[in-house]
Amino acid sequence: MAFLEIKNIKKSFGSTEVLKGIDFEVEKGKVLVIIGSSGSGKTTLLRCINFLETPDEGEILVGGDPVLDAASREGRLSDEELRRRRLHFGLVFQSFNLFPQYTAKGNLTLAATLQAKERLKAQGLHKNRQAVAEEMQKLSDKADGVLARMGLTEKAEFYPCQLSGGQCQRVAIGRALMLDPEVLCFDEPTSALDPELTGEVLRVIKSLKDQEQRTMIIVTHEMEFARNVADKVIFMADGVIEEEGTPEEVFGNPQSEKTKAFLAHDK
Amino acid sequence: MTFWQITTELLGGFVYTLAIFGITLIAAIPFGLLVALGSMSQFKPLNVLCRGFVWVIRGTPLMLQIIVFAYGPGLWLGIPIRTIPQQLLMVCIAFSINYACYFSEIFRGGIESISQGQYEAGQVLGMTKRQIFFKVVLLQVIKRIIPPMSNEIITLVKDTALASVVVHVDLFTIAKQIVNVEVILWPLFYAGLFYLIFNGLLTVLLGKLEKRLEYFKV
Ligand SMILES: Nc1ncnc2c1ncn2[C@@H]1O[C@H](COP(=O)(O)OP(=O)(O)OP(=O)(O)O)[C@@H](O)[C@H]1O
Ligand SMILES: [Mg+2]
Numbered sequence: 001m002a003f004l005e006i007k008n009i010k011k012s013f014g015s016t017e018v019l020k021g022i023d024f025e026v027e028k029g030k031v032l033v034i035i036g037s038s039g040s041g042k043t044t045l046l047r048c049i050n051f052l053e054t055p056d057e058g059e060i061l062v063g064g065d066p067v068l069d070a071a072s073r074e075g076r077l078s079d080e081e082l083r084r085r086r087l088h089f090g091l092v093f094q095s096f097n098l099f100p101q102y103t104a105k106g107n108l109t110l111a112a113t114l115q116a117k118e119r120l121k122a123q124g125l126h127k128n129r130q131a132v133a134e135e136m137q138k139l140s141d142k143a144d145g146v147l148a149r150m151g152l153t154e155k156a157e158f159y160p161c162q163l164s165g166g167q168c169q170r171v172a173i174g175r176a177l178m179l180d181p182e183v184l185c186f187d188e189p190t191s192a193l194d195p196e197l198t199g200e201v202l203r204v205i206k207s208l209k210d211q212e213q214r215t216m217i218i219v220t221h222e223m224e225f226a227r228n229v230a231d232k233v234i235f236m237a238d239g240v241i242e243e244e245g246t247p248e249e250v251f252g253n254p255q256s257e258k259t260k261a262f263l264a265h266d267k
Numbered sequence: 268m269t270f271w272q273i274t275t276e277l278l279g280g281f282v283y284t285l286a287i288f289g290i291t292l293i294a295a296i297p298f299g300l301l302v303a304l305g306s307m308s309q310f311k312p313l314n315v316l317c318r319g320f321v322w323v324i325r326g327t328p329l330m331l332q333i334i335v336f337a338y339g340p341g342l343w344l345g346i347p348i349r350t351i352p353q354q355l356l357m358v359c360i361a362f363s364i365n366y367a368c369y370f371s372e373i374f375r376g377g378i379e380s381i382s383q384g385q386y387e388a389g390q391v392l393g394m395t396k397r398q399i400f401f402k403v404v405l406l407q408v409i410k411r412i413i414p415p416m417s418n419e420i421i422t423l424v425k426d427t428a429l430a431s432v433v434v435h436v437d438l439f440t441i442a443k444q445i446v447n448v449e450v451i452l453w454p455l456f457y458a459g460l461f462y463l464i465f466n467g468l469l470t471v472l473l474g475k476l477e478k479r480l481e482y483f484k485v
Pocket of ligand 2 (some may be wrong): 042043172187188
């Protein structure tokens with residue numbers, strides 16, 4: 001049994017079926033790269049996994065536990081339960097979506113702080129100054145650590161508008177890491193960047209694999225990077241998985257005509 | 268009348284002008300926010316009601332609305348509005364409703380201008396709707412609406428002169444009375460100077476607020 005199991009995810013918008021039954025698995029600590037032409041449904045898939053869209057059909061299991069089951073009659077999840085479940089996953093957006101009024105460090109600590117406060121409140125400790133201060137200090141230290149790993153120690157107190165695109169995207173990655181997601185998803189993390197800035201972001205993502213063995217799903221158009229970082233590659237076309245395999249298999253010896261055409265076009 | 272007498276008279280009127288301005292501002296902001304939320308609501312009847320209301324209020328003269336509120340109760344409800352405090356109250360209500368509608372459109376525009384990505388980023392970080400609104404969206408909305416709100420606020424200062432159709436105590440009315448009695452024109456310009464200086468102060472204040480939020484871009 002794999003760590004992350006995605007089973008038969010289907011999603012339509014109106015009458016257009018965007019995902020036509022997606023199945024795959026990711027082992028713990030492994031990196032899955034998803035490639036595919038524009039409109040093939042990659043973003044929609046990541047959005048389903050992160051509960052930004054509700055799939056019409058399908059199941060998602062993490063560590064064997066069902067996290068999402070479109071068929072089940074459990075009704076609409078409570079907001080509370082939905083929040084708890086989506087924290088299995090983290091998502092880094094193409095356009096960063098940083099919170100502009102917070103510093104880099106503020107972006108990292110905002111959600112974590114709110115969650116820590118809720119936790120303290122649940123334990124009846126929210127009025128205990130010392131407990132709160134300790135918790136906040138822990139978060140601050142953790143954020144400093146994450147910023148250091150992102151190579152952003154010097155930029156901790158900078159606002160997003162004072163940072164380059166590459167720096168912004170590294171803040172966004174750090175922000176997702178702060179909540180310790182079990183699976184971290186990236187939707188074309190370098191597409192909005194100037195070519196000379198993609199390297200720094202790709203290096204950071206690679207380091208998450210090499211140094212932390214993070215389980216990741218990465219949608220990207222950077223083929224060189226995909227080959228380099230992937231344990232498994234999926235090629236999507238028109239809402240289905242057209243081809244799946246190791247990077248050597250998919251890039252070196254593609255079987256499907258569509259994959260061949262896509263890879264040839266991309267060169 | 269001496270210059271000083273005229274000055275004191277005008278100052279007396281200015282106090283009422285300030286009162287109308289202040290009360291309207293304080294009442295119209297929360298009311299406008301409610302109307303804005305109503306006109307963004309998914310609940311159709313509420314949505315249509317709020318948008319219709321805004322359409323009527325913005326589509327008719329403020330002067331007409333003031334007259335309706337000042338004389339309507341006496342004509343249709345048998346509750347004549349006679350004393351100055353009553354008249355002032357009705358004028359303030361008319362102003363508040365009118366400005367709430369203009370404010371509501373500014374608030375709605377401001378809230379709708381925040382990108383979906385901000386909400387989604389909050390969601391994937393496990394924030395609640397409330398937290399996203401108060402911790403992420405609100406300050407961005409405030410920053411966005413300061414310039415159009417400044418415009419409306421400055422217009423409101425000048426619009427208070429419209430109160431003179433029903434209640435004869437505000438700065439502009441007093442100035443007109445002096446002009447009629449003394450047969451001199453300059454008190455009107457003098458009154459204009461009061462408006463000008465007050466608006467100057469407001470402009471500086473609002474500009475400061477805008478500056479304070481310059482540290483980030485939305
Ligand atoms: N909210 C929506 N409503 C209607 N159609 C949508 C919606 N979101 C996506 N689609 C459609 O679904 C299809 C797949 O879109 P998606 O964004 O998932 O593709 P993608 O593989 O991420 O493409 P790209 O490489 O351009 O990012 C597209 O045809 C798109 O128009
Ligand atoms: Mg996409």
